[in-house]
Amino acid sequence: MLEDREGKLLLDFGFPYKRHKEFYEEYLKPRPGAGLLDPLAMGLLPPLEGIYRDDLMPPGLWRQFRTAPHYRKLDHIDGVLLSHAHLDHSGHIAFLSTDIPVFSTATTAFIAKAMQDSGRPDFDQEACYFTQKELDRPPDWKQEACLSSNRAKQQRQFRIADVSPESLSAQANDFWTRGFWEKTAKQKALASEYLDSHLNSSFPLRCFPVDHSIPGACAWGMETGSGWIIYSGDVRKHGKRGMYTERFIEAAAGLRPKALIIEGTNITRKQNVREQDVYDNGLKAISSATGLVIADFSPRDVDRLLTFLSIARETGRKLAILPKDAYLLKTMRLLEPETPDISCEPSIVIYQKTIAAKSPDHWMRSICKDYDSKIVVASDIHRAQDEFIVCFSFWDLNELPSIQPKPGSLYVFSSSEPHDEEQEIDFRRLHAWLEYFQFKKFGLPVEVGDTWEIPEAERGLHASGHASGPDLLDIARKINPEILIPVHSQYPEHYVDNLAGTRIKVSLPEPRGALYI
Numbered sequence: 001m002l003e004d005r006e007g008k009l010l011l012d013f014g015f016p017y018k019r020h021k022e023f024y025e026e027y028l029k030p031r032p033g034a035g036l037l038d039p040l041a042m043g044l045l046p047p048l049e050g051i052y053r054d055d056l057m058p059p060g061l062w063r064q065f066r067t068a069p070h071y072r073k074l075d076h077i078d079g080v081l082l083s084h085a086h087l088d089h090s091g092h093i094a095f096l097s098t099d100i101p102v103f104s105t106a107t108t109a110f111i112a113k114a115m116q117d118s119g120r121p122d123f124d125q126e127a128c129y130f131t132q133k134e135l136d137r138p139p140d141w142k143q144e145a146c147l148s149s150n151r152a153k154q155q156r157q158f159r160i161a162d163v164s165p166e167s168l169s170a171q172a173n174d175f176w177t178r179g180f181w182e183k184t185a186k187q188k189a190l191a192s193e194y195l196d197s198h199l200n201s202s203f204p205l206r207c208f209p210v211d212h213s214i215p216g217a218c219a220w221g222m223e224t225g226s227g228w229i230i231y232s233g234d235v236r237k238h239g240k241r242g243m244y245t246e247r248f249i250e251a252a253a254g255l256r257p258k259a260l261i262i263e264g265t266n267i268t269r270k271q272n273v274r275e276q277d278v279y280d281n282g283l284k285a286i287s288s289a290t291g292l293v294i295a296d297f298s299p300r301d302v303d304r305l306l307t308f309l310s311i312a313r314e315t316g317r318k319l320a321i322l323p324k325d326a327y328l329l330k331t332m333r334l335l336e337p338e339t340p341d342i343s344c345e346p347s348i349v350i351y352q353k354t355i356a357a358k359s360p361d362h363w364m365r366s367i368c369k370d371y372d373s374k375i376v377v378a379s380d381i382h383r384a385q386d387e388f389i390v391c392f393s394f395w396d397l398n399e400l401p402s403i404q405p406k407p408g409s410l411y412v413f414s415s416s417e418p419h420d421e422e423q424e425i426d427f428r429r430l431h432a433w434l435e436y437f438q439f440k441k442f443g444l445p446v447e448v449g450d451t452w453e454i455p456e457a458e459r460g461l462h463a464s465g466h467a468s469g470p471d472l473l474d475i476a477r478k479i480n481p482e483i484l485i486p487v488h489s490q491y492p493e494h495y496v497d498n499l500a501g502t503r504i505k506v507s508l509p510e511p512r513g514a515l516y517i
């Protein structure tokens with residue numbers, strides 16, 4: 001949280017994957033019926049009374065936390081500055097009071113909604129809208145309390161920083177409010193924000209588009225009583241939108257900022273694979289394939305999807321994407337008309353899973369209606385295996401018994417290696433699936449002693465969403481703040497070591513501690 005005498009802003013409010021995994025897994029989750037109790041008690045949310053939704057608050061909840069370290073009672077927050085739609089930055093917006101607006105780019109707002117429409121309905125990741133909950137019984141935690149959700153849907157207020165909502169098409173506005181047409185639903189139109197005024201925030205704000213592995217990412221500038229503070233969000237220079245990051249660096253440096261809050265995910269990495277390398281290496285691997293090809297990458301990384309679309313065109317294959325990827329592309333096109341139009345793109349088809357939901361949601365119905373002629377099923381893939389690149393991840397492999405891939409099919413892995421024990425277990429399962437169906441693997445990390453490594457000859461199939469160490473230090477030196485505050489990093493001291501001798505003072509924040517500048 002950024003705070004001065006004038007006001008308070010939250011800089012993202014994400015789902016804390018690492019801490020969540022320390023306590024929870026698929027079958028052990030925070031209890032929706034306990035509302036805010038579980039995430040507060042387990043340290044997944046900060047104990048800030050006054051910023052959360054009333055409907056998730058059992059009576060007497062705050063008595064338990066008033067003596068907790070870092071407890072505070074706040075009467076007003078100006079908003080959340082959302083840098084991009086990855087859930088580790090946006091997920092816990094779900095818990096915030098609806099009178100706290102979310103500032104973002106239009107693309108981030110739309111992707112967040114598309115992800116929520118087509119994703120799992122977890123109560124702790126509903127960033128754009130939610131159903132108001134109501135405690136059925138007094139919260140005696142010896143019994144199982146139950147939150148019913150028979151109330152209307154509520155849409156959160158988003159203030160768009162980069163385009164005027166009035167300039168959006170009717171379809172775009174319809175997309176934003178779709179699902180909220182019931183009489184009782186509280187619908188919120190997109191609002192525009194004049195970022196250099198005090199209209200809706202106590203701070204003058206600046207929004208800078210940057211390059212990251214999801215479209216719509218931005219950095220933020222906030223003018224405080226101590227000077228400009230810049231927050232990088234997640235950032236890289238080596239992707240397709242690298243020029244955005246260059247423009248951000250120049251504009252941020254021009255503000256002569258007091259402080260730069262910068263991510264450091266890959267601060268110890270010396271260099272990064274570029275998206276162009278992914279295309280070259282992917283093309284090389286897939287050109288020589290004679291049977292079915294499966295490409296495994298993060299579907300929200302639209303740039304990667306377009307890279308594999310280019311490879312599909314080049315190799316005369318069709319890219320089979322999942323309905324939720326089609327929905328994301330369709331959503332992106334509402335704002336970025338250069339995004340391929342699935343209905344007239346001969347190299348894209350949509351893979352409909354073998355056992356579909358009995359009553360599809362409105363987003364799935366819209367995909368089936370709009371792209372009826374583009375739908376393929378397992379038997380279509382089975383009959384013409386050498387004509388497709390199927391975009392699956394580990395979680396879609398249970399489709400293979402229906403597709404019946406021929407021995408020697410190719411699995412191209414274009415994502416990141418495992419980062420924790422749970423992911424390592426999934427990777428062993430992934431290898432087991434591929435060996436069972438006799439796939440050739442390309443770019444897939446293999447277990448070498450205690451670590452996982454991609455074989456030397458198969459590297460260069462994943463361009464990270466985060467800048468390398470030299471790029472991050474270059475961003476820091478060029479923006480040249482008085483104070484640099486690393487976040488989102490396991491090795492923040494790397495900034496201290498490498499910026500010694502410059503005017504930049506690196507301040508390492510304590511977890512949940514305060515820094516006064």
Ligand SMILES: [Zn+2]
Binds near residue numbers: 234
């Ligand atoms: Zn991210």
